[in-house]
Amino acid sequence: MPLRGEDRRKEILALLSRDASNHKGSDLAFRFGVSRQVIVQDMAILRAAGVPVLSTPQGYALLADAAPQGEVRLLVTRHRTNDAMEEELCLIVDNGGRVLDVVVEHPLYGEMTGALMLASRADVAEFMEKVRGEGVTPLSALTDGLHLHHVEVRDGKTFERIRAALRKAGYLIESDEAGIVAER
Structure with a gap:
């Protein structure tokens, strides 16, 4: 059974926090048993809450993980x-x-x-x-x-x-x- 929205967003944030690689929306959707559009909405809600989520062609990451080093x-x-x-x-x-x-x-x-x-x-x-x-x-x-x-x-x-x-x-x-x- 898929997680409720709030619980799913907590899990997504935990995943992004512990794994600096990019996470594709389709992979997250499969992992959490929801549609890709639900993941897009989750990311918008996380951003609105002040979480620095970056969306790239390679997937989602936390902005701090993608910050330039040079x-x-x-x-x-x-x-x-x-x-x-x-x-x-x-x-x-x-x-x-x-x-x-x-x-x-x-x-x-x-x-x-x-x-x-x-x-x-x-x-x-x-x-x-x-x-x-x-x-x-x-x-x-x-x-x-x-x-x-x-x-x-x-x-x-x-x-x-x-x-x-x-x-x-x-x-x-x-x-x-x-x-x-x-x-x-």
Whole structure:
């Protein structure tokens, strides 16, 4: 028999607290004998209660577990296809970065951010499988491919290596091209 809502949320919180890995909504739903939508509602209730739950393409985690350990830098990039998105993300992780999020500036809603937390080619492959398999449209489609990424890096040298790789591939938007001052 499935747990009552309050008891289930306590169990979910205990699980997230003791296991820092990401937990997929579908796995949690199976574990607790409820639908994935019930888990989504549970996460919303936990957030409303002040629990720092982060939702990423890899699953749910506590924000403290996902907090950056290195420097966080900003990249402004542009791609227009899913293949280009995959290449851009791989260039970042292959050169030592962890892609924390994607940010776009929507004309009606303002800044929109999606958590990514991609640290390896395996993370990128799993993310791209969802993009292609579920036929979803990435946030960057709202802005003709222009978007920002907060990227965690070990140091400035790592960040410059990432920038050089993105520049060479044609994805990096320099500050004067974007009409903004981007962190260098």
